[in-house]
Amino acid sequence: MRRTLLIAWTSFVALLATGCTVGPDYVRPAAPMPEAWRIDYPQAADVANTRWWEQFGDPVLTALIDEALVNNKDLAIAAARVDAFIGRLDTTRAQFYPQANYSADASRNRATRVGTSPLPPDASPYYTLYQGALGANWQVDLFGRVRRQTESAQAQVYASEQGRRGVVLSVVTSVAASYIALRALDRQLEISQQTARNYAETQRLFDLQHKGGVVSKLELAQVESQYQQALAAIPALEQQIAAQENLIAVLLGRAPYAIPRGKPLAELTAPAIPAGLPSSLLERRPDILQAEQTLIAVNADIGAAKAQYFPQLSLTGTLGSVSAAFGNFLTGPASTWTVLAGLTGPIFTAGSIAGQVRTAEAGTREAVANYQSTVLTALRETNDALVGSVKKQREAQAQALRVTSLREYARLGRVRFNNGYASYLEVLYAENELFGAELTAVNSSSERYTQLVNVYKALGGGWIDIADQGTAAAREKPLAERVRAQPMF
Numbered sequence: 001m002r003r004t005l006l007i008a009w010t011s012f013v014a015l016l017a018t019g020c021t022v023g024p025d026y027v028r029p030a031a032p033m034p035e036a037w038r039i040d041y042p043q044a045a046d047v048a049n050t051r052w053w054e055q056f057g058d059p060v061l062t063a064l065i066d067e068a069l070v071n072n073k074d075l076a077i078a079a080a081r082v083d084a085f086i087g088r089l090d091t092t093r094a095q096f097y098p099q100a101n102y103s104a105d106a107s108r109n110r111a112t113r114v115g116t117s118p119l120p121p122d123a124s125p126y127y128t129l130y131q132g133a134l135g136a137n138w139q140v141d142l143f144g145r146v147r148r149q150t151e152s153a154q155a156q157v158y159a160s161e162q163g164r165r166g167v168v169l170s171v172v173t174s175v176a177a178s179y180i181a182l183r184a185l186d187r188q189l190e191i192s193q194q195t196a197r198n199y200a201e202t203q204r205l206f207d208l209q210h211k212g213g214v215v216s217k218l219e220l221a222q223v224e225s226q227y228q229q230a231l232a233a234i235p236a237l238e239q240q241i242a243a244q245e246n247l248i249a250v251l252l253g254r255a256p257y258a259i260p261r262g263k264p265l266a267e268l269t270a271p272a273i274p275a276g277l278p279s280s281l282l283e284r285r286p287d288i289l290q291a292e293q294t295l296i297a298v299n300a301d302i303g304a305a306k307a308q309y310f311p312q313l314s315l316t317g318t319l320g321s322v323s324a325a326f327g328n329f330l331t332g333p334a335s336t337w338t339v340l341a342g343l344t345g346p347i348f349t350a351g352s353i354a355g356q357v358r359t360a361e362a363g364t365r366e367a368v369a370n371y372q373s374t375v376l377t378a379l380r381e382t383n384d385a386l387v388g389s390v391k392k393q394r395e396a397q398a399q400a401l402r403v404t405s406l407r408e409y410a411r412l413g414r415v416r417f418n419n420g421y422a423s424y425l426e427v428l429y430a431e432n433e434l435f436g437a438e439l440t441a442v443n444s445s446s447e448r449y450t451q452l453v454n455v456y457k458a459l460g461g462g463w464i465d466i467a468d469q470g471t472a473a474a475r476e477k478p479l480a481e482r483v484r485a486q487p488m489f
Contacts, residue, residue, distance in 0.1 A: 021144030022310070023303015026296045029368045031375040034278050038383045039390055048274035048284075053176050055271035056449075057459070060262030061179050064252065068175045069252030071471040075171060078164035079473040085160045086482055089153040095146045098138035102318075106130050110192030140315065145307030152300035154483065159293035161479050165284035168468050173457040175251050177450050182244045183265040187239055191438045199227035199431075210366035219424040226348040226428055230435065265445060271452050273389065276459055281378050284460040291374040295367040302364060305356040311345035358485025378458065385454035392448040399441040406434040 002165065054062050069075070111125045112118075119125055141147060206223045209215045246256040282288055316338075323334040346353060410430040416422040476482070 020142070021147050021303060023144070023148055024299060024305045026299045028292065028297070029371060031282070031372050032379075033282075033375070037278065039386050048276060048456070048459055048461055049466065051466055052271045052274070052456050052463055053172065055269060056176075056263075057269040058179075058262040060260050061176065064179060064248065064259070065172055065175045065467075066470055068171050068252045069168070069467060070472055072167075072171045072251060073253050075164070075471055075473070078160075078167040079471075082157065082160045082164055082451055082473075082479070085153070085157040089150070089157050089483065092146070092153040093150045095139065095450075096150070097253040098136050098140065100134070100136045102132075102134050106326075127324050127325055128326075129322070130323045130326055131320065133192070133318050135316070135318040135344050137314060137316040140313040142313055143307045143310040146310075148300045148303035148307065148333040152297040152304065155293045155297035155300065157299065157479075158484055159290045160460070162286045162290035162293060164473065165464050165468065166290065168471060169286055169457060169460065169464050171251060172464075172467050173453050175248065176453045178244060178248045178251065179259075180265070180268070180446055180449045182241065182248065182259060183261070183263075183268070184442050185241045185244060186261065187265050187442045188439050189234065189237045189241065191435070192230055192237055195435050195438075196227065196230035196234065198224070199230050203227045215424070222424055222428050226432065229432070233439075246326075246426050265442065265449075268449060270393075270449065271456070272461055273386075273452070273455060274461060276461070278379060278382070281375070281382065281460065283488070284458065284464075285378050286464065288371070288374050288378055291367070291371040295364070295371050298360065298363040298367045301360040302357065304351065304476070305360045308353045308356070309346065311343050314340075314342045314344070316340040316342070381454075382458040385451060385458040388451040389448070389455055392444065392451045396444040396448045397443070399437065403434070403437050403441045406437050407429065410434045 051062075053065055107129050109127055109129060111127065139146075203220075203223045206215055206220050210217065210220045245259045248259050249256045317340070318336075318338045320336050321330055321334045322336055323331070328334050343460060410427070410433075413422060413427045413430040417424055417427045
């Protein structure tokens with residue numbers, strides 16, 4: 001009989017502890033997902049899980065990215081944000097457990113002589129009171145309100161972690177793209193300076209020829225205009241270089257300084273294109289994973305809001321001692337205790353709970369739309385990057401051939417001018433076209449590399465986790481250890 005009662009009591013306590021959980025369970029919403037990309041790449045080795053920036057073959061770029069992963073301030077902000085959400089999860093999850101407290105006080109008091117229970121005339125109205133107690137209370141999660149709140153808080157932790165991984169992705173790709181842009185500006189500055197030197201020499205020769213009556217004032221003015229055009233490009237490029245260095249310095253967590261250089265733009269090696277199907281974006285893009293965790297959080301909020309319709313059971317107990325004499329404070333006659341079980345529930349709330357449920361349901365619909373929109377944006381960015389990497393490669397090749405042709409055109413034009421078969425206007429046109437084409441060719445080459453960076457940024461992949469190993473946050477415990485397993489009650 002006793003065993004039967006013990007089993008029944010244990011089952012009752014377990015039922016109180018586990019209760020039931022109201023509200024919808026999470027199901028991943030459908031997202032439009034094509035079977036293939038708009039541009040078909042031959043299946044190459046999957047390089048999405050490597051430190052792809054090392055494939056550029058520039059140790060300086062690799063060192064800059066490694067420094068940014070340690071010192072970037074946005075990464076520090078994102079890591080602190082994860083810790084803040086872990087703290088909120090701990091606070092929420094603590095409601096699963098009984099809460100214990102203590103109290104102790106000593107007071108000096110004066111009793112009234114004219115109250116409902118007057119003191120005898122010879123009794124002193126002054127007395128000292130000593131009190132001490134241990135207390136415990138437990139709100140049993142009968143209908144899963146705390147479970148849903150914990151589910152929401154835990155999803156917010158994982159969403160913030162995916163946000164931090166997104167910052168890792170952004171830092172690596174931003175440093176790589178900014179460094180490529182810097183080397184392109186360096187090359188354009190070299191072209192402008194070399195062109196200005198060539199034009200300066202031409203102007204010097206034309207000035208001598210003009211004094212000797214060989215060339216006209218018109219032709220001298222044309223050469224001077226050409227020289228000044230090349231000079232005007234130099235300060236603009238120097239300003240852009242300084243701004244680009246400042247941008248990279250901030251990404252590295254430094255004050256502006258002169259960024260070291262490695263290989264010239266023309267000597268960089270293009271990284272390979274990683275393999276992967278569109279569906280893999282759902283598993284490796286930080287922004288998609290973050291949007292899904294946010295959806296899980298707001299979906300759990302529905303259950304937390306609906307649980308308020310049901311009664312709440314609270315268990316409270318105190319054990320203490322009260323005495324007017326310190327010597328008797330901890331003796332048996334001074335002891336007190338209280339045990340209380342309370343059940344509370346709503347009768348009329350004027351729509352307060354219904355409003356919270358409606359807000360949570362609307363938040364879930366918004367999160368579903370945001371998740372689907374994030375997937376569509378990821379598909380667009382990936383297709384843009386893949387198409388762009390192919391088209392920019394072809395554009396860069398065409399621009400390089402155009403430079404070769406214009407260089408020959410300018411050479412032949414100067415030969416014709418020197419032999420008296422053409423005016424300098426033809427030479428001027430050819431050399432101006434060549435100058436512009438050389439600058440454009442550098443831009444095209446730079447954009448080709450940038451598009452390859454964008455491919456890795458769009459596809460995501462295991463390289464983010466590899467890069468994350470170099471961040472300051474990697475020195476802490478893994479997230480799975482910092483977020484303890486959810487308790488059974």
